[in-house]
Amino acid sequence: NAGVTQTPKFQVLKTGQSMTLQCAQDMNHNSMYWYRQDPGMGLRLIYYSASEGTTDKGEVPNGYNVSRLNKREFSLRLESAAPSQTSVYFCASSPDRVNAGELFFGEGSRLTVL
Amino acid sequence: EDQVTQSPEALRLQEGESSSLNCSYTVSGLRGLFWYRQDPGKGPEFLFTLYSAGEEKEKERLKATLTKKESFLHITAPKPEDSATYLCAARLFYSSASKIIFGSGTRLSIRP
Numbered sequence: 001n002a003g004v005t006q007t008p009k010f011q012v013l014k015t016g017q018s019m020t021l022q023c024a025q026d027m028n029h030n031s032m033y034w035y036r037q038d039p040g041m042g043l044r045l046i047y048y049s050a051s052e053g054t055t056d057k058g059e060v061p062n063g064y065n066v067s068r069l070n071k072r073e074f075s076l077r078l079e080s081a082a083p084s085q086t087s088v089y090f091c092a093s094s095p096d097r098v099n100a101g102e103l104f105f106g107e108g109s110r111l112t113v114l
Numbered sequence: 115e116d117q118v119t120q121s122p123e124a125l126r127l128q129e130g131e132s133s134s135l136n137c138s139y140t141v142s143g144l145r146g147l148f149w150y151r152q153d154p155g156k157g158p159e160f161l162f163t164l165y166s167a168g169e170e171k172e173k174e175r176l177k178a179t180l181t182k183k184e185s186f187l188h189i190t191a192p193k194p195e196d197s198a199t200y201l202c203a204a205r206l207f208y209s210s211a212s213k214i215i216f217g218s219g220t221r222l223s224i225r226p
Contacts, residue, residue: 004157042118042201042216043158090157102148103214105157 002026004106006091012112013081021076021109023091031094032074033058033103034066036087043090049074081113116141118204120217127224130191135220137202138184146205147185149178151198152219158201192224 004025013019025032030051035043035058045058049068063085065077078085088110092103121136139147146165150158162171164180171178175196177188187200199219206215 040218042218043203044216045214092157102160102163103158104160107157108155 004091004093004104006089006106006109008109009107010110012114013078014114015082017081018077018079019081019111020078021089021091021111022073023075023106024073025091025093025104026072027093027095027104028071029093029095029104030071032068033092033094034064034074034076035090035092036060037090037108038087046076046089078111081111083113085111086113087111116204116206116215118202118215118217120200120202120220122220123218124221125223127189127192127222129193129224129226132188132190132192134189135187135200135222136184137187137217139202139204139215140183141204141206141215143206144204147180148203148205148214149185149187150201150203152201153198161200189222192222194224194226197222197224 007022033048034046037043044060046060046064047058047066049055052071055066055068067075088108090108091106094103118139127133146163148163149161151161152158162178167180167182169180175190179186199221201219203214203216
C-alpha cells in the first residue's frame, strides 16, 4: 500500500547547493507531477510528465529540472538552491489524462534553503 | 485571470455544529471541480470530483455541491477527526495537469 513515495522527507541546504528529490509510485499511473506548497498559497505546479519520456513546465518551473526515469519514477532537481525555494514539495500521480484531476499525493518533502 | 478562492481561511466549530466551506472560481471553461483533505504534515487526500452545475457528491458527513460559479463543502454534525485543511481545485479545458488550479484552503478545527 505504498502509493506515492517521496525521499527525503526533510532537507536543509545552503544557498547554491544542489539536490534531487526522488519520487516513485507503484499504482502504474501514466502521469506524474511536482508541486510546491507555501503558506497562504495554493499548490503550484512546477513540472509534470504525462507519460514516460515526456516532461512539461507548469506554473513555476524556474530553478528546477526534472527527469522521468521510467514509468514509476519522477525526480526533481534543484541545481543551485535559493532561499526562495524553501517550501514543501509534493509529488503526485494520476491514472490517465481524462481523469487527470484525481491526483494521488506523496507525503511531502520539506526543504529549507539557508 | 483564472482563479480559485476559498473562504473562510479558517473555521472553528463545536462538535456537532454544521457549516459550509466555499470555493468560488473564475475560470474559462471548467472541466472538473475537486475537493481534497489535507492533514498536518501529510499530502492532500482526494475526496470528490464534480463536473456539472447541480451535481452533488456525499461521503460520510461531507457533501459537495457545484453551481456555475462556486462549490460548497457541507459538513453535517462534524467530529474532531474532521479537523483538517480542505482544498478545492479547478481543472480547465480537459487539459493536462498544467491547468489544474488549487485554492489556498480552509483550515477547519472541530472542538470536542
